[in-house]
Amino acid sequence: MADTVIVVGAGIAGLACAVRLRENGVRVRVLEASDGVGGRMRTDVVDGFRLDRGFQVFNTAYPEVRRLIDVDGLRLRPFASGVVVYDHGRRERVMLPWRHPAQTLTTLRAGVGTPRDKAALAAMTARDLAWPPSRIRSAAERTTADDLRRRGVSDVMVERLLRPFLAAVLLERELETSSRYFHLLWRSFARGAIGVPALGMGEVPAQLADRLPEGTISLETPVREITDEGVRTASGETIPARAVVVAADPAAAAALVPGVEAPAMRPVTTFYHVAPSSPLREPVQIIDAEGTIADTLVLTDAAPEYSPDGRALISTSVLGVHGDGDEPWVRDRLTQIYGHTNAWRHLATYPVAEALPAMPPPLRLRRPVRTGRGRYVCGDHRDTGSIQGALVSGRRAAQAVLDDLRAIDARKRLTALPKP
Secondary structure, three states, X not given: OOOOEEEEOOXXXXXXXXXXXXXXXXXXXXXXXXXXXXXXXXXXXXXOEEEEOOOOOEEOOXXXXXXXXXXXXXXXXXXXXXXXXXXXXXXXXXXXXXXXXXXXXXHHHOXXXXXXXXXXXXXXXXXXXXXXXXXXXXXXXXXXXXXXXXXXXXXXXXXXXXXXXXXXXXXXXXXXXXXXXXXXXXXXXXXXXXXXXXXXXXXXXXXXXXXXXXXXXXXXXXXXXXXXXXXXXXXXXXXXXXXXXXXXOHHHHHXXXXXXXOOOEEEEEEEEEEEOOOOOOOOOEEEEOOOOOOEEEEHHHHOHXXXXXXXXXXXXXXXXXXXXXXXXXXXXXXXXXXXXXXXXEEEEEEEEEEEEEOOOOOOOOOOOOEEEOOEEEOOHHHOOOOHHHHHHHHHHHHXXXXXXXXXXXXXXXXXXXXXX
């Protein structure tokens, strides 16, 4: 119907947009090219194990998450608030002292930097916690590497702790990400709980989809072209619409909407292994200071629901795009980190070529969502590369649609009034 707003893409940005439009009384139809909702945030079931499409985490500190998601309904399974650093055969434990007070002394003794480094890091964390996000967003901008140096963090701490940790989070090892985004991210890690939903990250988009009326979402319906009337699907069907919001991945959005530039994307590959039992027995992320892998985690130590029968599920991420043929050297590294892996079984490999938008300075934390008359775009590439950024962009696009439709309706009412 011509009074419908079409949302192209059923990732969390598109779903958030559709939910807000529907809650404001707008008829919505969501067209999704794949066979399920979620975009990059989906969970597969393989041999009974729950496999997220690339290792992802849920952060309770994101404000938009609290507005849109029933966090209690996710049954979040938290990770330890800190990391274990693996470096040349040694494990160093670094935990947030206010979350793990019993491990404060262990953290202080960790050989990841000098006492002065740890004081500088503590001061930076305190500042990020105290400052409102608006102040962080307007602070002087530089690369993360430059920012850490200016704050008195030595190369030793950068190489042994911060570079490997941020490589696993930002999917880049040069620390060229904008310092503004880094501090927003650091603040969220210090404030929130990090973990995964009991039944997988796919539960997040599933919650949003459940808030839409039945029949709103059409799966396996790729859009080939945006027309003056609405959209034309790959099957040749023309669907009229009052407005169109493109919530597809950046490359697809750039192909559909003139003037939208796809940012550079960070690739990552996640390898899943099954072990008879947990090699760690603790829900903590291990980061690799030598950079062979990015990080590894025994997911079932946090979320036993990821396994059908009590066996352990290990997630390991490596920067770049890799295939099953790279599994042997990944396993060699895991043997060094965990011990013997002879009884482990390689379950799946998930290469994600477009996992996260690159965010070097100068970084526009709010890119336009209006792209023309009746045309809009949303996704984490319009805000920040995070669940928060995707959800916020969906809300911003929906609000832009609502504002424009109300303005159009107001003009129509004025022109319909009888002339004096």
